Amino acid sequence: MKRIVGMIAVAAMVVMAMALVGCSSGASSSAASASGLANGEYSATFHTDSTMFHINEADDGKGVLTVSDDGMAIHIHLTSKKITNLYYGTAADAKNDEANLIQPTTDTVTYEDGATEEVYGFDVPVPALDEEFNVAIIGEHGNWYDHKVSVTDPVAL
Numbered sequence: 001m002k003r004i005v006g007m008i009a010v011a012a013m014v015v016m017a018m019a020l021v022g023c024s025s026g027a028s029s030s031a032a033s034a035s036g037l038a039n040g041e042y043s044a045t046f047h048t049d050s051t052m053f054h055i056n057e058a059d060d061g062k063g064v065l066t067v068s069d070d071g072m073a074i075h076i077h078l079t080s081k082k083i084t085n086l087y088y089g090t091a092a093d094a095k096n097d098e099a100n101l102i103q104p105t106t107d108t109v110t111y112e113d114g115a116t117e118e119v120y121g122f123d124v125p126v127p128a129l130d131e132e133f134n135v136a137i138i139g140e141h142g143n144w145y146d147h148k149v150s151v152t153d154p155v156a157l
Helices: 002-024 027-034 091-095
Strands: 040-048 062-068 071-077 083-088 105-110 116-126 133-139 144-156
Touching (some): 062 144
Antiparallel strands (some): 040 144, 062 071, 105 116, 133 144
């Protein structure tokens, strides 16, 4: 009996130590572990509140969600190169935080008919699955716009 009680006490200390280490590793890591997903890549649906800011039709509303110890981010392809930067947060904050703008990548999408096009892609941080968060966009004309987005339905690639 003493042996079982001792094993339970050791197990409890290990769990507590792991929890403390997890707390000190930052919010991003806890967001990734809170998602319940193992590190890796997933196809996931990217929802927006706008018909003007959305995933390229070639991707059927999906992006590639990467889960790592540092957190989660989804790579999305937009419909053109007209949106020049994104910001994780609000438009008001973006105007004062240019150092943290999300820079575009130039990606090639292939449409159902085989045609290809170069568009901008972005790696958007994802704080949690199935919850809306703020993303601001700026276009060619220099105006910031606020949007609510969410990421759902991850499927391992």
